[in-house]
Amino acid sequence: MSSSTDQVLLLNTLLNDYLKVRALTNELCEPLQPEDFVVQPVVDVSPPKWHLAHTTWFFENFVLKPNMADYKVFDKDYHFLFNSYYETEGERWIRSERGALSRPWVNEIMAYRSYVDEHMKHFLSTDEEVDDKVIEVLKIGLHHEQQHQELLVYDLKHILGINPLFPVYKSFQEEKHQPNLAENFLEVEEGVYTVGYQGNDFHFDNEKGVHKVFLHRYRIQDRLITNGEFMEFIEAGGYQDFNHWLMEGFEWVKKENIRAPFYWLKQDGVWKHYTLAGLENINPDEPVSHVSFYEADAFAKWKGKRLPTEFEWEVACKLHEPEIPESANFVDDRNFRPMPRQGKNTQFYGDVWEWTNSAYLAYPFYEKPEGALGEYNGKFMINTMVLRGGSYATSRNHIRPTYRNFFHPHLRWQFTGIRLAENF
Numbered sequence: 001m002s003s004s005t006d007q008v009l010l011l012n013t014l015l016n017d018y019l020k021v022r023a024l025t026n027e028l029c030e031p032l033q034p035e036d037f038v039v040q041p042v043v044d045v046s047p048p049k050w051h052l053a054h055t056t057w058f059f060e061n062f063v064l065k066p067n068m069a070d071y072k073v074f075d076k077d078y079h080f081l082f083n084s085y086y087e088t089e090g091e092r093w094i095r096s097e098r099g100a101l102s103r104p105w106v107n108e109i110m111a112y113r114s115y116v117d118e119h120m121k122h123f124l125s126t127d128e129e130v131d132d133k134v135i136e137v138l139k140i141g142l143h144h145e146q147q148h149q150e151l152l153v154y155d156l157k158h159i160l161g162i163n164p165l166f167p168v169y170k171s172f173q174e175e176k177h178q179p180n181l182a183e184n185f186l187e188v189e190e191g192v193y194t195v196g197y198q199g200n201d202f203h204f205d206n207e208k209g210v211h212k213v214f215l216h217r218y219r220i221q222d223r224l225i226t227n228g229e230f231m232e233f234i235e236a237g238g239y240q241d242f243n244h245w246l247m248e249g250f251e252w253v254k255k256e257n258i259r260a261p262f263y264w265l266k267q268d269g270v271w272k273h274y275t276l277a278g279l280e281n282i283n284p285d286e287p288v289s290h291v292s293f294y295e296a297d298a299f300a301k302w303k304g305k306r307l308p309t310e311f312e313w314e315v316a317c318k319l320h321e322p323e324i325p326e327s328a329n330f331v332d333d334r335n336f337r338p339m340p341r342q343g344k345n346t347q348f349y350g351d352v353w354e355w356t357n358s359a360y361l362a363y364p365f366y367e368k369p370e371g372a373l374g375e376y377n378g379k380f381m382i383n384t385m386v387l388r389g390g391s392y393a394t395s396r397n398h399i400r401p402t403y404r405n406f407f408h409p410h411l412r413w414q415f416t417g418i419r420l421a422e423n424f
């Protein structure tokens, strides 16, 4: 720290950021009732109360416990319950059984949140020297909670969406705008491009390692694929024709009896889907969501095109939409759904995450951070695919052109969609 007044200002900004992030998590839970907080329909979904506690544990365990004199943990048993996957942090409760726990109660977890918030306020009101490394961990904690806010929205959609009552999470008032669904591809010339994070703002370890890639010239679509376009694939028998599919994908389609994106169902010959505003007729202009990598890839091949690589995505985004436009659709907008493309919005940011044709691997020069947080991203660099751009559950101040999300190729409870690319 250069001077103590600089530090006081910085800690103040961080405290403000902290309070805002924590408040959004609580706000996202407002429509829920106690029973909603406990359910774990599949292993990938965590009960909402687990997210509330785990994000709190992150600040308690990595910021307060090692750095605040005389800090006493809220409850000594919470470490075992709310450590997610950090081997460095020891034994933990098994992920698949998170939904089996009726205790601690939701109100106890809320008290845990308040307790840690109070201590964080004190911690950030100090005029004593705070180490840069501690500030770095605190920032990771903020972005970690933003990632969990997004997971929380995926998870509560799953919890509510498999319920035959199709409960409304938040109703939606549609404003009618003329969507712009013209088919337009942006051109990128052949060349050597620099990718990876360059700058001084927050970023994760997995996007570090600035390096060069060679790209042949390509075209990339300037918007996302819509429900209407995906319906054409379904109606054309796309799910039944092995020609479009990777073998692993086609096996998955047959084994799981997949015929449409997750949450879609046909009632009296009409396609409907569960949305966070309840069961609705599908709007053909909205970006398609809840497709796996396999479906995204098969759709692209059926179209005679392909998915972009993560580098093609990043280079096109930096060239054509380096700043996040006002019109991008994030959790800040509280739409809780992807929105039809308007005007010139390229939809590189927000709406739905975009599957790329890139395996999630370490960049050249990747360095694993020391300690438990070295487990944050690096150990998942196997059998997952990279997604880019953020979704309607992402915070505007969380996303960047270099941001790398990653999921296993068959997963589709997340908010995932499709952008096409082609050679020319």
Ligand code: AVJ
Pocket (backbone or CB within 6 Å): 144, 147, 148, 151, 376, 405, 406, 407
């Ligand atoms: C980046 C969304 C794949 O879900 O494990 C949460 C986010 N990392 N806690 C995940 C994350 C640590 C991560 N994804």
Ligand code: FE
Pocket (backbone or CB within 6 Å): 054, 084, 144, 148
């Ligand atoms: Fe986590």
